[in-house]
Amino acid sequence: MSLLKPFSKLPGLNTANILLVESEEQFQQSLADALVEETSVTVNVRLAKSLPLPMENDESRPRIDLVVFIINLTSELSFQSAEASLKYLDPGYFLGKVCFMVTNARNASSPAERLDAVRKLASSLHCPLLFAEDQTPDGVASATERLLTILKVAAGLVPIATALYVSNLTRCTLPLDIDLPSFD
Amino acid sequence: MAATQNLSDSDQSSVSDQSVSSRSGNRSIRVAEKERRKNEAEDPFVLSLKYFSDVEAGTPFHGNDKLEKNLVQVEKVAYSQGLPPEAVSIMLEFAMSLRMGTSACVRVLKCLIPASVVPQEAVVRAVxxxxxxxxxxxxxxxxxxxxLTVFDMIDAKDQLRAIYGFIFNFVTDENLCPFICHLLYLLTRKESVRVFRVRKLLELQSKLGRQPFLLHLLSLYKVFCPELVTLSIPSRMKSGFKNHISxxxxxxxxxxxxxGLQGAFSNSLVFTHKDKTNPRKRKHCHLEFPDLIPALNKEARSEQSSSRRVVPLVQLHSFAQLLENMHRIELPAQMGSLLGSSLALxxxxxxQDxxxxxxxxxxxxxxxxEEFLFCGDGGPSQTSEEALQFLNKLLSAQHFLQEGFSSSEVFLYKFLNVWDGxxxxxxxxxxxxxxxxxxxxQxxxxxFEPLMQLFFTSSLFFKCGLMECLxxxxxxxxxxxxxxxLEDDLDISLNSHTSINMTLSGFKDSVMELIHFVGRLASVGLQLEGCHCLLLSFVLDFYETVCDTFLKYGLPLIVMPPAGVFYPALFATDPVSVDRLAYIMHRYKVNLTSAKSQEKVTEQVFHxxxxxxxxxNHYVVVMVNCLWNSRMFHPGMGVQLGEELxxxxxxxxxxxxxDLVHHPAFMSYAVNFHQKCWPGKKDxxxxxxKHSKPWSWYLxxxxxxxxxxxxxxxQSNISWQLKEDDGQGDAQQR
Known part of the structure; x- marks a missing residue:
């Protein structure tokens, strides 16, 4: 068991590395296929079911610039697995190099409490929380685009912007009770 | 299969025959009917129905093979094509009479999927x-x-309304209450609102607490009879009736x-000339706007005395007719249909109702x-086309009314939190x-919070879209x-229909918040996108609105753009951005001077x-020094760099x-001008x-x-005389 560290290796030239963690391994493959299509930078995608990552590839593994936890809201297991994986990350990652991506948020079979729990988790870790429509090609394309936007900043490819700076703007905020806006 | 299809088709037409006489002359239907009669005897589905209508009370449920066989037959038809109206009647009657006990009833209810309409009589009997x-x-x-699920498919509502009081009695049951309230909400008309009912509901409320379903029903009562309901209802309520994921x-x-697909096909063959006139032939696609359907049926309407005659919206065809009947319009059973008709809008x-x-x-x-926040298993993919049309129609209705609906507002606040952008x-x-x-x-x-999270994680095009939206x-x-x-007390009531009143200062605060928010988005967004000129253009659009708030809209509020917007526009590489910035600064000046002069004249204190x-002033000095005076890095300017650097x-x-000659945006013009001015010159x-004469020509x-x-x-900022030797003026400073 080892911590994944953000700065233990040197970055590659014009390269960004992203790690997709999803216990169900459904969405990550299609995301990965779309992510590597990016042409302006070399994007390496690593897939994992959960953390910690196995020791044997440790040497050959590049520096991971962004860790994405994909959570399927219809499954409690998916959430628990992501939560359990978090402790294998170096605290340095939480300075803007982790984000959560949630699927099926609008599905009738995903309970509102679970979404609240995910929101609480993301906001307590100061991480962005993205929502994705994983069933449609458009949804996958848009999710890819948004991950790339974050990834480029996290990999230091955007001048003047740092991951910490941007994550301060994009981090999830605590859930709010919208049902009762007391307007009067 | 073919036989059952025939059955459901012709049943549909026979139901409509009762109400719409014009349909009877249709030949192909009769032919189909004959065909059907021939096949009927052998059709297992018809036999099953016969079984259910004839079966004796007290027949055992468990271990009854005959029942099982027939039930499976009905279920098969129900899940594949839906049940025709008469089958719905038979099965509902069978289930509700509990002839074979509760478990049979539950099983039958679960497969009661109507193909077209549900006969009202069947529902009344079931009640x-x-x-x-x-x-x-x-x-x-x-x-x-x-x-509730099939409410929109019930062919008429008048008899159900007639037993309103009957249904109302069920509210006293705690378990049934939420659902009964919902049903009553759909059935309520002005006549149904009575003192004793209001009293009963209030009594329930004191017992059960302020339940949203009770509040919703009461709020409808209040709208119909404000004198009867003195209760104060919160202007925005929790989304009332629970979603019955049925x-x-x-x-x-x-x-x-x-x-729907099959219907469209057969329509094109058979009903080509009258498919628009038949109000009953509506499709029940869940997101489609229903047609305007009068809530009463024909007989009931003719019975009413002429003094209280109501006119359903569907019968009106021109604006003049609408004006004549304005006082006695009857709203359609399904309110969504209003959005599809321009007269209704x-x-x-x-x-004022x-x-x-x-x-x-x-x-x-x-x-x-139902459709966007709480999707069923079908998922978003199947509804996207319908959803698109639904929203487009809604948008055009809002555009027509020039205001948004409060429900769409509440929806957006929720949706933004789960939107993928x-x-x-x-x-x-x-x-x-x-x-x-x-x-x-608020x-x-x-x-701001959901929008900011979306803005900074999304693509350039989303950023531009959001800028335009804001x-x-x-x-x-x-x-x-x-x-x-209102001029006198500076109090404004926004949005004629919802009763939000806002003081002028409250309004100003909101506008200021919005402008500052966009300023923040724009500054950081431009920085992240490397001052992309497309984004810059949308940002400048926004500031073209902001700079004219006082003169164009009479709002005494002027907010300057942040440095993160001003400098990227000033140093942009495309001349259009610089030009637009100059225009914006010019408008700011006009607004500020007129605000100042008005302040002097009227002595009114708007600050x-x-x-x-x-x-x-600072921005103007920077612009003039930079574009005109060639004093780019002078001390006191916005951009300062050390001399040695x-x-x-x-x-x-x-x-x-x-300056205007060397600025990257204008350099090409300068070169072009130089060639035109001194054609022979090699270097x-x-x-x-920059000399006096050519400078004026260049400008x-x-x-x-x-x-x-x-x-x-x-013209507005630089007092510049041609006679002066250096040909350059200075900024007019206030």
Missing amino acids: VWLSIGKMPISTQVLFIKWV PWKSALIAVQKRN QYLDCV ESALLRLNFWLGYAFH SLLRPQILGLLSNIPVVPSS IRRLL NNMLLKWLTWHSIYA ISRQTFREF LLKSNVSQYGSSF MDLNSI EYLFTQGYDGLKHFV
């Missing part, structure tokens, strides 16, 4: 069975849920989809919730730009203000802070590197343009290229 009271409570709930929903959608626009809007908002809120983007942003002014205390939580939102707010502001003037850069005359010396040349913004800016 009668309900009150015999032998049924366990969970089954009763199941039945009411079924009625076992029928997905099956129903699937059946309708299938039948006219009616909504001018009528709040019940129409209340019901419409309820319908919309429900539809939004691309699903139906143009429509969602369109709805967003229609929302009424949000109080400044605006951050409701709007610009439209501001434009609408300002327009509302200029229309609804534009000194800070705003200071910022404006500048020398190190090896740029000679660094001060003039952003190009751009500095020679003239730029202005003829369409740079009116620059022209205005130069």
Whole structure:
């Protein structure tokens, strides 16, 4: 068991590395296929079911610039697995190099409490929380685009912007009770 | 299979025959009918129905093979094509009479998926069975849920309304109450609101607490009879009736989809000439706007005395007719249908009756919730085309009424929190730009936080789209203000239908919050996108609105752009951005001077802070020094660099590197001008343009290229005489 560290290796030239963690391994493959299509930078995608990552590839593994936890809201297991994986990350990652991506948020079979729990988790870790429509090609394309936007900043490819700076703007905020806006 | 298909088709037509006589002359149907009769005897489905209508009470349920066989047969038809009306009647009667006990009843109720319509009589009979009271409570709930699910498919509502009091009695049951309230909400008309009912509901409320379903029903009562309900109802309520994720929903959608396709096909063959005139031939696609259907049927209408005659909207065909019958319009059974008809929208626009809007908002809120926030298993993919049309229609209705519906506003606040930023983007942003002014205390939580998270994680095009949306939102707010502001007490009531009243200062706060928010988004967004000129253009659009708030919209509020917007525009590489910035600065100046002079004349205290003037002056000095005076890095300017650093850069005359000649945006014009001015000259010396005469020609040349913004800016800010030797003036300072 080892911590994944953000700065233990040197970055590659014009390269960004992203790690997709999803216990169900459904969405990550299609995301990965779309992510590597990016042409302006070399994007390496690593897939994992959960953390910690196995020791044997440790040497050959590049520096991971962004860790994405994909959570399927219809499954409690998916959430628990992501939560359990978090402790294998170096605290340095939480300075803007982790984000959560949630699927099926609008599905009738995903309970509102679970979404609240995910929101609480993301906001307590100061991480962005993205929502994705994983069933449609458009949804996958848009999710890819948004991950790339974050990834480029996290990999230091955007001048003047740092991951910490941007994550301060994009981090999830605590859930709010919208049902009762007391307007009067 | 073919036989059952025939059965359901012709049954559909026979039901409509009863009500619409014009259909009877259809030959092909008769032929089909004959064919059907021939096949009927052998059809297992018909035999099964016969079994259910004849079966004796007390026949055992368990281990009854015959029943099992017939039930499976019915279920097969139900899930594949839906049940024709008469089958619905038979099965409902069988189930509700509990002839074979509760478990049979539950199983039958679960497969009651109507193909076209549900006969009203069947529902009324079932309600009668309900009150015999032998049924366990969970089954009763199941039945009411079924009625709610198929409510729109019940062919008429008059008899159901006639037993309103009967149904009302069920509210006393705690388990049934939420569902009964929902049903009553759908059935309530003005006549149904009575003192004793209001009293009963209030009594229930004191017992059960302020339940949303009770509040919703009471609020409808209040709209109809405000004198009877003295209770104060919160202006925005929790989305009222719980979403009944019923076992029928997905099956129903699937059946309708299938039948919808088939229906379209058969329509084109048979009913080509009258498919529009038959109000009963509506499709029940869940997101489609229903046609206008009068809530009463024909007989009931003719019975009513002429003095209380109501006219259903569907019978009106012109605006003149609408005006004549304005006082006795009968609203359609399904409020969503209003959005599809322009006459109905006219009616909504001018009528003061709040019940129409209340019901419409309820319908919309429900539809939004069902289709966008709480999707069934079908998922978003299957509904996207319908959803697109639904939102487009809604948008055009809002555009017509020039205001948003409160239900769409509440929906957006929820939806933004689970949006992926691309699903139906143009429509969602369109709805967003229609929302009424949000109080400044709420605006951050409701709007800014979700939008900011979306903005900074999304692509350039989303950023541009959101900028445009926020610009439209501001434009609408300002327009509302200029229309609804009352002059005397500076109090404005926004949005004629919802009763939000806002003080002028409250409104100003909200607008200011919005402008500052966009300023923040724009500064950081431009930085992240490397000052992309497309994004810059949308940002400048926004500031073109902001700079004219005082003169165009009469709002005494002037906010300057942040440095993060000003400098990227000033140093942009495309001349259009610089020109637009110049225009914006010119408009700021016009607004500020007129505000100041008005302040002097009227002695009215609306305060534009000194800070705003200071910022404006600073920006003008920077612009003039930079574009005109070639004093780029002078001390006291916005951009300061150390002397030695500048020398190190090896740029000679660094001060003039952003004047109108050397500015990267205008360099090509300067070169072009130089060639035209001195055609024979081999070595190009751009500095020679700066002499008095060529300078004025050069300006003239730029202005003829369409740079009116620059022209205005130069004329209003620079006092410049040609006679002066250096040909350069100075900024007019306030």
